[in-house]
Amino acid sequence: MSEYTQIFRGTAFSSKSPKEVLVLKDYLFCINADGMIEKAVAPEHVDYQSLLNRYQEKENFHQLADGQYFLPGFIDLHVHAPQWAQSGTALDIPLYDWLNTYTFPIESKFSDLDFAKEVYEDLVNTLLANGTTTSLYFATVHKEASLLLAEICAEKGQRGLVGKVVMDDPEQTPEFYRDANTQTALADTEEFIIAVKELAKSTKQGVYPVVTPRFIPSCTDGALKGLGELAAKYDTHIQSHCSESDWAHSYVQERFNKNDAFALNDFGLLGDKAVMAHCNFLNDEDAQLFAETGTAIGHCPISNAYFANSVLPVAHLHEKGVDIGLGTDVSGGFSPSLYDNARQTVMSSRMLEDGVDPNLSADKRGLPNSRVTINEAFYLATSGGGESLSLPIGRLQENYTWDVQIIDTKIPSAKLPIFDANEDLSDIFQKIMYLVRPENIREVWVQGNKVHNRIN
Ligand code: GUN
């Protein structure tokens, strides 16, 4: 029998499929030196008792207490790290005005590395404390501050995928906040990619550079083409915003006479390692192109309520075979919690299905078959995110990373309403998804390392 670095014993929840959650009751999770789950052993398994005998008294054996459960660490597919500084404010105007009035000014301040450090450290701590073990970040146009964000993720043990934002079109971006020109935008991106790949070598959990055209409206054709080439040359992840709002969607139609999906594809910006935020106005051809290229959607339901002018038809897009994960879109979405976004996913889908205008008759009010369940929202926050990024994360099964949150349902300040000692575990799972607060998230682990330990 191999030597394991750590053994964890307890009940875990992990997605089996978009609609089904597996309950792994009282399992042993055997973690190897690389921080991977080498064996997930059920109590009925022949090795269970001998593993227990061998490890139970050792320091590297972790037994969950009564009322505690393992969940996979959450995967946030869309975070604007600098916008953490304005989270919870500035949600009173449409996207185009919001960008120009509030967001570009605050992002421009990240040329100051001291300010960047203060905000980025606080954000990474906050995301970890909310159970987010992997984040796909937009930083700012500044190469140094973007690298600083990757360094902070590396140091704190979060799996960070970080992009230096490109916005080089002088027609669509303010003078105080844009790349100097197309050449510098591409050169800075290339230097950033090389630096993050170098940094990654010293981390266990990995940090990754991401090619990041902000969205088509902020980029010239030359930048979009050059970024597609850089992504291919270095085999990086790619992220952008796609067909988010009426305005952003129609801007691209006017410029290219096609939808974002096909325009991005022409520039080499779709693919297995590409994640596009929002995508609310994808038509069926766009969705098919996403499915064929392996491009994923980062669904940000709280942000969508403010800026997207619509609800993403998650159920329909899943049926079309598109990969979907969940994003906070801090600060278009005010909350850093994927729990909050999972809850909003379900609620928004119900409003889409039923419709919202009481003056319409019931049969005309909504879009049938649009509802998703809390199980599906959990899938988006975990397994769906892992598949979107093409990484072995988001599931508590063999050959996946040991990225977990330990949830305590009995914390006095945030006790979950569980009154029956034999309550059905699938009901406990639903209570966790709907009611957990950061107080309940006692420990967070990434790639076999403890990265958050809540003390109060
Ligand atoms: N489109 C371009 N930039 C942004 C941004 O920062 N947030 C959102 N929600 N949409 C965008």
Ligand code: FE
């Ligand atoms: Fe965004």
